[in-house]
Amino acid sequence: MTQKATIIGGGVIGGGWVARFLLNGWNVSVFDPDTEAERKIGEVLANARRALPALYDKALPAEGTLTFHDDMGEALAGAAWVQESVPERLDLKHKIHAQIDELSPADAVIGSSTSGFKPSELNAHGGRVVVAHPFNPVYLLPLVELVGEADTCAKASDILRSIGMYPLTVRKEIDAHIADRFLEAVWREALWLVKDGVATTEEIDEAIRMGFGIRWAQMGLFETYRVAGGEAGMKHFMAQFGPALQWPWTKLMDVPEFTDELVDLIAGQSDAQSGHMSIRELERLRDDNLIGMMRALKKTGSGAGGVLNAHEAMLPDPEGDDLPITVDRVIPQSWTDYNGHMNEAHYIEVSAQATDSFMLMIDADADYIAAGNSYFTVENFVQYHAELHAGDRLTVTTQVLRGEGKKMHLFHRLHGPDGEVAATVETLLLHMDLNARKTSLPTEGVAAKLTAFAEDHARLPTPQGAGRHVGQRG
Amino acid sequence: MTQKATIIGGGVIGGGWVARFLLNGWNVSVFDPDTEAERKIGEVLANARRALPALYDKALPAEGTLTFHDDMGEALAGAAWVQESVPERLDLKHKIHAQIDELSPADAVIGSSTSGFKPSELNAHGGRVVVAHPFNPVYLLPLVELVGEADTCAKASDILRSIGMYPLTVRKEIDAHIADRFLEAVWREALWLVKDGVATTEEIDEAIRMGFGIRWAQMGLFETYRVAGGEAGMKHFMAQFGPALQWPWTKLMDVPEFTDELVDLIAGQSDAQSGHMSIRELERLRDDNLIGMMRALKKTGSGAGGVLNAHEAMLPDPEGDDLPITVDRVIPQSWTDYNGHMNEAHYIEVSAQATDSFMLMIDADADYIAAGNSYFTVENFVQYHAELHAGDRLTVTTQVLRGEGKKMHLFHRLHGPDGEVAATVETLLLHMDLNARKTSLPTEGVAAKLTAFAEDHARLPTPQGAGRHVGQRG
Secondary structure (H helix, E strand, O other): OOOEEEEEOOHHHHHHHHHHHHHOOOEEEEEOOOOOHHHHHHHHHHHHHHHHHHHOOOOOOOOOOEEEEOOHHHHHOOOOEEEEOOOOOHHHHHHHHHHHHHHOOOOOEEEEOOOOOOHHHHOEOEOOOEEEEEOOOOOOOOEEEEEOOHHHHHHHHHHHHHOOOEEEEOOOOOOOOOHHHHHHHHHHHHHHHHHOOOOOHHHHHHHHHHHHHHHHHHHOOHHHHHHHHHHHHHHHHHHHHHHHHHOOOOOOOOOOOOOHHHHHHHHHHHHHHHOOOOHHHHHHHHHHHHHHHHHHHHHHOOOHHHHHHHHHHHOOOOOOOOOOEEEEEEOOHHHEOOOOOEOHHHHHHHHHHHHHHHHHHOOOOHHHHHOOEEEEEEEEEEEEOOOOOOOOEEEEEEEEEEEEOOEEEEEEEEEOOOOOEEEEEEEEEEEEEOOOOEEOOOOHHHHHHHHHHHHHHOOOOOOOOOOOOOOOOO | OOOEEEEEOOHHHHHHHHHHHHHOOOEEEEEOOOOOHHHHHHHHHHHHHHHHHHHOOOOOOOOOOEEEEOOHHHHHOOOOEEEEOOOOOHHHHHHHHHHHHHHOOOOOEEEEOOOOOOHHHHOEOEOOOEEEEEOOOOOOOOEEEEEOOHHHHHHHHHHHHHOOOEEEEOOOOOOOOOHHHHHHHHHHHHHHHHHOOOOOHHHHHHHHHHHHHHHHHHHOOHHHHHHHHHHHHHHHHHHHHHHHHHOOOOOOOOOOOOOHHHHHHHHHHHHHHHOOOOHHHHHHHHHHHHHHHHHHHHHHOOOHHHHHHHHHHHOOOOOOOOOOEEEEEEOOHHHEOOOOOEOHHHHHHHHHHHHHHHHHHOOOOHHHHHOOEEEEEEEEEEEEOOOOOOOOEEEEEEEEEEEEOOEEEEEEEEEOOOOOEEEEEEEEEEEEEOOOOEEOOOOHHHHHHHHHHHHHHOOOOOOOOOOOOOOOOO
16 A cells, blocks of 8 residues: 655755655655745655656656645644654744644654754653654755664664665764764864865865765765775774874864854855856756766665665566566666767667566576676667657567577567657677686576577567568678 | 876875876886885776776876886986875975975976975975875875965966866965865764764764765765755855854864774774775775766766866877777776676767767767757667777777768777777768757768768778668668
8 A cells, every 4th residue: 555654844855855755656745834835845846856766777666646735634644654844943843743743643653854953852742753864855865864762763764765765873862963963063164264265165165076075975984094094904094093183273173153244255155156057957967966976886886876776676677568578767867968868878778777687587697697607799789769868767678589599689679758669679699608708508497488488479570670680690 | 208207105195196197198206215115006006007097988198107216316307296295294294305305306396295284384494395185096086285386386286187186276274274174073073973872983984975975076065055055045054054053063172082992992893894895895896986976977077077077188089090090998897797898788888989079070069069960870780799898998990881961871890908899880870950850961061071081981891791780671
């Protein structure tokens, strides 16, 4: 049965939660007295629909249903997850959580997006709220800091993983949890540097993203230092770096006065840095960069890439009526080129995915490959019939033209969003002994499965032109 | 003439500088009394040779010559850049820089890799050193903080850009420059969190890389907040976030005592986190991740991606004797698959690059496309003859089989590292009106250039089998 999440408080963070749940197939109800809530959430959703599916090489579940409510009880009925993202005022949070506690199902997880308050503060008058602190953009970044009662955090973790997030349960409650303590430390130091005229906002951003930012994106702080310490190890590194703690380097002991002049200085520098781009343009640039980097991390499974791989493995495989569906996915922005459509290379990337899926169907899987067996492509013939665009849903059906001996001859049809055949890829593969790097026969099990598909598909007409191009002597 | 850089002091940072200069075609001489210097630099170089070329879609210049010297004067003779990376002791730096000053060419740039000392400290007894502070791994990360005399910094900037780095000239000298002030602030806070049992080293790394780390890698701090502030702008954001400066969040006002217990706690947690991997394995994982993310940023030109694009544009285009060379590059690790060789899709990525290069040769360039003209691929026929591997140099020659009317029929040969034909791609393109999305005739200028190539290539034999597969009615 479709599950339901209730989002109390829209805005950028609440809207991000709406998108996370909705695009992962949950029904979502929203309560927010702001008359602009529907518009604001709609804008976040538009970004999310463009971005989130592009992270995956499989289609996400069908979207759930989104509803807006004026009555909190109605919004909360039947919810399995309630997320509060109202402004950071403790009196307001207390008032809202008293209502949520009364009106929500007894077994619902109740999370607060607070970046500053501790569970003991939120639950000062009783209650069962846990902190579930996400990071903007909530629809792309995996991290959620969980703080609170252990059983609830464990239950919350399972749900968060199922919507592609990374729950990090904090061992002790503490002001600002973990990540925001670092952000706060850096923010203070940055304000001093701008105020003292050492660097502009743009120069500080470059100092971060051209160096340690890109380092931290994949390993974090300690692992980076472990590697920097080299073979001598972490103790050696700390022996070198430790004493620097005593050096009079930072201005951390003091807080810059938050004057209008400082605000104007920073706002002015920020305008000079990127005032030529609208916030919407900046958001899309940010999202395209995040998607590109997170997709890159999928290759190694590091950090956010590992979260994506785990989530993708949970997504259901599509089933075909007639021919097997070997790919069902959405086209990411990064696959398009200067002609404004999917670049020719990615048609082959998709057909290679289709071949990989088909290999799984005949048990030529990871174990089979680890045992030294595989198929190598020797020829591909691609016919491009229609343009495909970023965001398009793309499905591939695979027909076996021939499957005997060393040969596996496949015909992939790439179907665009309206079901039309956007391209065909005729592909000839030979079975290989990976150790000898020579052709060989498949195992009996694989051969039998391949033959069964070939015999079944023999009832279908041969695609026009197939077999004439591929697999012939030159 | 080949330029020369002298590296004083090997190790991880000095070795990184060696690799940066050497792989960008400079000759490099090293002075380091450590008897292990040659081995240590060799290890960094092995990593760099595997990693740096993978960032680019063009080949880097031929490597320069690397020499090791026992005599500092010999090492310094003829150097255009001298980089000192000796341990962070001011007396040692003074001694070394007195010698460099005496023995190096008068017009050489003299840089120090120091993370802590200011130019006024380094030059306390006279001298012309500027701080040129890089980030590990020096062969991949672009950032170099430059501090010192303005003319020298300007000259240094030009050289650093020519070897693919991003010079950031700091406006005022200050302890620890810019980036290390942030690193120090975060390091202190992280030590408290571990010491107080709030989080382990691994949890802290996840809190960084699953959230703000990946955000900072592409936009830095202020730009991220600008976007978070939304349409209300930077002032609105600061009005919200500013007051938090006064909150008692961080332990920054105090420094944790650097006891053996704390060192053991952190080293032990770090071992638990990744003791199953050797430092060499971690380095390669880090490098693969950095390459993948930096290549992703090339698509949008953000941050490190913009630096790569600018550097790539400076690299010379190859020239063919007979057929034009349309691609000359190295195969990145991320292009390989579970079969241990370049995945079939990237053969088309390379042939698409070859087609793009050839289009430039007939003036079908960015302006031409902006004016609404382009070529679309309608068919590709790929024959895979030999495996290609990560790190292999790959060149493509392009033969025009036919170029008349709307048609451009090309035959790309992909040559592996020994010159052998590893694959061929026969490709048929049609000229398009990008506004109408319909076929059209090329402009006279483009048509004339294409015809000239076609007529010149008509003297060559038609490749075996070409024209039979592609461009025929099914």
